[in-house]
Amino acid sequence: MKISGDRIFNVVSAVVAATAAVILAITAYTLATGSAPILQKEGLSFFTGIMWNPNPAHEVFGALPYLEGTLVTSAIALIIGVPLSLGIAIFLSEMSPATVRVPISYLVELLAAVPSVIYGLWGLFVFRFYVKDYLEIPLNKYLGWIPAFKGTPYGLDVLTAGLILAIMIIPTVSSISREVLRAVPNPIREGAYSIGATRWEVVSKWVVSYGRSGIFGAAILGLGRAVGETMAVTMVIGNSVGPDAIPTSLLKPSQTMASLIASNVRDASDPLSFSAYIGVGLMLLILGLSINVIAQVMVTRLLKVKGGAVE
């Protein structure tokens, strides 16, 4: 019996299409086995501890400060980045003249093309001083009694890292939000205009509320970006370790999970401390993957509803 070329091609391409799945499986397996030594030694206190000492005589590894650093910087990124992105998306989809729509959306998308390490370089030598002089010094001077603004304005800290992340998630969040707004059926707009609503009312009361789960999904996807972002954050966050890395104030050096690995893993000298970095990588992987799965479910569900709703 002759095996047909079609069959062979189908099987071969099906096998190759599993490349992504294989990479994911290898990653999950390697990180899980690689972090086994540290999880055996520290147990739960790997997730709840705050001390980090790779000195073989007093080895102790607690990853909580870096989880907190990741969450706080990403939260700043969302608080600043999502409203800006939503403003851009609404402007481009609902009110901009057609002639400027393409060039503006292209400029915003170029932000995503700039390599992360160049954001870091710019943050380290340029942006940091703007943040220090125009945000941190005034905040510290007038609102310094609030714990979040205590500390010495220096520019290499939680606030600068969060703001750079905010800039970096804008292209993602704004372009997906724009897709979502575009998927809102036109009869909704027409109906709202016909009862005399202004453009702002149409957008704020009808369009955005129709697309809100998709916009929420876009924001979560931005969160996923921010959580996994490495180089730019590593270069501006100040890279403190142990209890010093707990982000108690915006004006304080800290550390994210990604930046801890990037800045310190090369110095890991013994197997246990290396296993600790792998453990942090595993935490980052789990956090990043769950965020992404949630976001993709939300965005695709809404963009699918669109098909039926138009009818």
Add this chain to the structure above:
Amino acid sequence: MSNYAVRRFKDRLFFFLGIACIVLAVLPLGSILLEVIVKGLPTLSLNFLTTVPGPGGANVGGIGPAIQGSLILIGLTSLIGIPLGVLSGIYLAEYGDAPYARVMRSLNDVLTEFPSIVVGLTVFLVVVLKVSGSVGLGFSPLSGAIALSFILIPIVARTAEEAIKLVPNALREASMALGVRKWRTTLSIVLSVAKAGLVTGILLAVARVAGETAPLILTVLGNTHFFEGFNEPLAALPLQIYQDALSADPGIQARAWGAALILILVVLSLNIVVRLATRGRMGNSGRK
């Protein structure tokens, strides 16, 4: 009537807020480009682009090995990643309705958003380390290319799928009506029609990969010499920028800006060329 005035005012205000959002987002892009040009341009010379980096002080040297290393990495990554990515894309587009294909598509999407430092860690453990259970390539060009292809493959697969889905079904039917097998139809008809979209996706993915730093820290390590063989550490532009930026020596910091100018020129020109080319083509087919 005053109620209407308030509502109209809100509408106007909102319009200007939208413009303000765009200005706020584009300002950093402008500042980055300006600073990279202003700080990077003075360092540029033929010497800077072709010599090895010096130790600092009076002898800053150049970024020759970094440029060469990045070219080698991009070449190797393309060799590994483009065939796998395109073939994945073909499968997802041509046989994409099966439950198996749906699962593979979502896993591919998940991999696209992977934290890049995690890719570096994994490749270090699986490919670089010289222990049992690892491939044991050491810090080497190939290790770096494998890490980068983990990032390239899902992007290429995704864009290839989109490009192939745009090929009209009538072409497939016409080819099969002539008695051409499905696999020949896919490889010689569908791919050649989708060529422009495929090339666009590949170039954008390469531009993205060219700037990746985190996966390289643990896989090629960096080097101050030109390519020394497939078992030795390799220099790369993004790594050079990262390492030089952390130096206290003003000359070495300037070298980081020079390297950044080269990297951003490559990445942005790839993006802009692709965008202009596809817009021109879409305009033509629209007129037809």
